[in-house]
Amino acid sequence: NAGVTQTPKFQVLKTGQSMTLQCAQDMNHNSMYWYRQDPGMGLRLIYYSASEGTTDKGEVPNGYNVSRLNKREFSLRLESAAPSQTSVYFCASLPQRNSYEQYFGPGTRLTVT
Amino acid sequence: AQSVTQPDIHITVSEGASLELRCNYSYGATPYLFWYVQSPGQGLQLLLKYFSGDTLVQGIKGFEAEFKRSQSSFNLRKPSVHWSDAAEYFCAVASDSSYKLIFGSGTRLLVRP
Numbered sequence: 001n002a003g004v005t006q007t008p009k010f011q012v013l014k015t016g017q018s019m020t021l022q023c024a025q026d027m028n029h030n031s032m033y034w035y036r037q038d039p040g041m042g043l044r045l046i047y048y049s050a051s052e053g054t055t056d057k058g059e060v061p062n063g064y065n066v067s068r069l070n071k072r073e074f075s076l077r078l079e080s081a082a083p084s085q086t087s088v089y090f091c092a093s094l095p096q097r098n099s100y101e102q103y104f105g106p107g108t109r110l111t112v113t
Numbered sequence: 114a115q116s117v118t119q120p121d122i123h124i125t126v127s128e129g130a131s132l133e134l135r136c137n138y139s140y141g142a143t144p145y146l147f148w149y150v151q152s153p154g155q156g157l158q159l160l161l162k163y164f165s166g167d168t169l170v171q172g173i174k175g176f177e178a179e180f181k182r183s184q185s186s187f188n189l190r191k192p193s194v195h196w197s198d199a200a201e202y203f204c205a206v207a208s209d210s211s212y213k214l215i216f217g218s219g220t221r222l223l224v225r226p
Contacts, residue, residue, distance in 0.1 A: 004156075031212060040122070042203060042216035043157075050212070058213065090156060100145050100164070100207040102214060104156040 002026055004105035006091050012111045013081045021076040021108050023091030031094035032074035033102065034058075034066060036087040043090060049074055081112045115140045117204050119217035126194050127225045134189040134220050136204030145207035146187040147214065148178055152200045160202075163187060174198070199224045 004025045013019055023032065030051050035043040035058075045058030049068040063085060065077045078085060088109050092102040116139045126132050138144055145164050149157040161172025168180040178189045187204060204217040 033213070040218055042117075042119075042218040043214075044216075045213055048213060092157075094212060100212060100214075101147075101159055101162060104149075104158075106156045 004091055004093055004103055006089075006105040006108050008108060009106070010109050012113065013078075014113055015082060017081050018077065018079050019081065020078075021089055021091075021110075022073070023075065023105060024073045025091075025093040025103070025105075026072065027093060027095065027103065028071070029093035029095045029103070030071070032068065033092040033094070034064075034074070034076045035090045035092065036060065036085075037090060037107070038087050046076065046089075078110075081110075083112045086110060086112045115144075115206055115208055115215045117206050117215055117217035119202075119204055119220050121220045122218070123221045123223065125223040125225060128196050129193050132189075132191045132194045132198070132222070134202050134204075134222070136187045136189065136217060137185050138187060138204070138206045139185065140206055143182075144187075146178075146180060147205040147207070148172065148176070148187075148189050149203045149205060150174075150200050151203065151219075157203065160189070194222075194224055196224045196226065198222060 007022045033048040034046040044060050047066040049055045052071045067075050088107050090107050091105040118137045147162045148160040151157050163180045201219045201221045203219045205214040
């Protein structure tokens with residue numbers, strides 16, 4: 001049972017390049033989330049998926065797209081990376097709607113130059 | 114709107130000393146409150162949570178937190194800090210409308226030998 005896994009662990013992009021961050025969970029959780037973490041700002045929600053087939057915007061969705069590929073996988077895409085998207089990205093999952101306890105992956109550190 | 118405030122950006126304590134990390138929340142109803150810990154280069158791990166009932170909750174690694182509705186606070190405590198407790202600590206409140214977490218900006222704990 002690996003929990004929540006994220007790939008890659010590190011990535012450097014040039015401005016304007018695109019990439020997809022992958023997240024998978026093997027706990028049969030219904031909801032999945034993407035956060036970004038910036039110094040002094042805690043974690044901010046980018047997008048979430050309450051269940052397979054649905055996605056919704058969070059607090060800071062601009063510049064990102066997501067895909068809930070199936071129950072296990074939730075990817076985050078940067079179509080045209082900008083330096084302001086330099087951050088650490090965390091994926092999380094939630095077992096069921098009345099539990100509230102989210103389980104986090106190890107993070108992806110992204111640098112955009 | 115819901116919000117979480119962690120007024121201390123950094124706290125330094127000596128090993129063996131007691132610790133209290135402050136958290137204040139803004140929420141209209143009874144909140145669901147969490148403390149997470151993030152060790153360097155790692156994802157977030159849940160320390161403890163409060164949903165209802167006893168206002169003093171026990172967590173992992175010897176941590177506890179007390180919910181005080183009158184002060185809108187959920188402070189984290191530990192009677193004797195170990196060097197391995199050096200990490201960043203995040204307080205969070207759950208949004209009951211969509212099971213999203215609102216995080217504070219975090220408190221970085223440094224432990225002096």
